[in-house]
Amino acid sequence: MKTLQVAKFANIPIKIHWSFGAFILLFVGYGLSIKMNGSDLIWFLAFIASMFLCVIMHEYGHALSARRYGVKTIDIIISPIGGIARLERLPEKPIQELIVAIAGPLVNVVIGLALCLVLYLINQDLTFLINEENPFDQLNSVNGFLVLLIWTNAVLFLFNLIPAFPMDGGRILRALLSMRLGRVKGTQWAALIGRILAVGFIGFAVFSKDYMLIFIGIFVFVMAGAENNQVIIESILDKAIVNDIMKTEFSKIHISEPLRTMFDKYIRGGEKNYLIFDSMDNISGVIPELFLKQASKDNILDSTTANEYMSPKILRVTKDVTLKNLFEKMNKEGIAIAAIIEDNDLIGVVDRSMLQNYLKLHIGKR
Numbered sequence: 253m254k255t256l257q258v259a260k261f262a263n264i265p266i267k268i269h270w271s272f273g274a275f276i277l278l279f280v281g282y283g284l285s286i287k288m289n290g291s292d293l294i295w296f297l298a299f300i301a302s303m304f305l306c307v308i309m310h311e312y313g314h315a316l317s318a319r320r321y322g323v324k325t326i327d328i329i330i331s332p333i334g335g336i337a338r339l340e341r342l343p344e345k346p347i348q349e350l351i352v353a354i355a356g357p358l359v360n361v362v363i364g365l366a367l368c369l370v371l372y373l374i375n376q377d378l379t380f381l382i383n384e385e386n387p388f389d390q391l392n393s394v395n396g397f398l399v400l401l402i403w404t405n406a407v408l409f410l411f412n413l414i415p416a417f418p419m420d421g422g423r424i425l426r427a428l429l430s431m432r433l434g435r436v437k438g439t440q441w442a443a444l445i446g447r448i449l450a451v452g453f454i455g456f457a458v459f460s461k462d463y464m465l466i467f468i469g470i471f472v473f474v475m476a477g478a479e480n481n482q483v484i485i486e487s488i489l490d491k492a493i494v495n496d497i498m499k500t501e502f503s504k505i506h507i508s509e510p511l512r513t514m515f516d517k518y519i520r521g522g523e524k525n526y527l528i529f530d531s532m533d534n535i536s537g538v539i540p541e542l543f544l545k546q547a548s549k550d551n552i553l554d555s556t557t558a559n560e561y562m563s564p565k566i567l568r569v570t571k572d573v574t575l576k577n578l579f580e581k582m583n584k585e586g587i588a589i590a591a592i593i594e595d596n597d598l599i600g601v602v603d604r605s606m607l608q609n610y611l612k613l614h615i616g617k618r
């Protein structure tokens with residue numbers, strides 16, 4: 253993802269997706285096209301900035317509550333459609349997931365109430381909140397600005413509580429169901445409820461010709477399935493360990509060998525990912541399938557040695573690690589093949605294709 257880090261708070265980088273810049277420009281363009289004057293435009297941009305500050309604080313609600321359970325947050329990404337706190341993993345105890353999921357929307361409640369208090373302190377009155385005039389027209393006043401920001405937080409709160417993945421409400425529902433049904437069944441039910449809601453959404457949206465809502469409905473429908481698959485995959489991988497699938501026979505490629513050696517094996521249906529060794533028989537790097545394909549496209553298979561092209565990222569694990577644990581490590585670091593080590597000796601390898609084969613075999617059996 254093309255992102256730009258703009259700040260770091262509590263050791264979590266805040267990144268902005270490039271499309272967010274385009275979004276701001278679009279608004280400035282819109283403002284100028286309807287002949288918004290300079291000060292109105294500044295109020296308007298200040299409002300957008302405040303709105304995204306609320307979104308960032310919402311994400312920090314998730315991130316900081318996850319930290320309490322030892323779950324790190326990789327980063328927080330802000331895009332025009334909202335924020336995402338990318339957690340390293342989800343906490344597994346349902347009660348923890350519940351608290352992490354609910355912490356985000358609760359931040360919006362706190363912000364909303366605090367702003368209500370400010371509004372009250374300024375005016376000794378809260379009737380502005382239900383003013384019938386369009387608040388967008390009064391954005392260029394402190395009251396209009398506060399009212400719109402309070403409503404924004406109310407919408408953020410309610411929208412996120414829709415009980416369908418990937419909204420927080422979907423996770424809250426899954427956590428509640430998991431307490432009684434276990435994680436896999438809980439997720440299946442939550443996904444089903446999310447899909448029924450999505451179909452309802454789409455039906456209503458088609459009926460009212462609201463194309464934005466149709467789009468959201470389809471998105472929710474697809475995401476519900478994705479979440480469901482994810483949990484099924486995790487539960488399968490959690491039941492096996494590296495020893496069950498590792499290959500003890502594999503090619504040892506020397507750093508001086510050309511990429512052609514590996515590519516030829518790969519093309520003939522051999523291994524897809526390779527460990528590279530130096531003359532002392534130590535692993536010095538990795539050449540994954542993706543690299544081989546690229547090298548073939550660039551026509552450098554014969555002119556390039558393994559040493560010049562390999563990735564230095566080496567993942568070493570022991571054979572008693574669960575496949576789920578291995579899978580998470582490989583995903584996090586973007587690694588295609590792991591070296592299995594016992595008493596300092598290399599005893600085997602596991603790569604992505606072996607994990608995929610294992611999944612294929614077991615998904616059907618469920």
Ligand SMILES: [Zn+2]
Nearest residue numbers: 356357412420
């Ligand atoms: Zn959230």
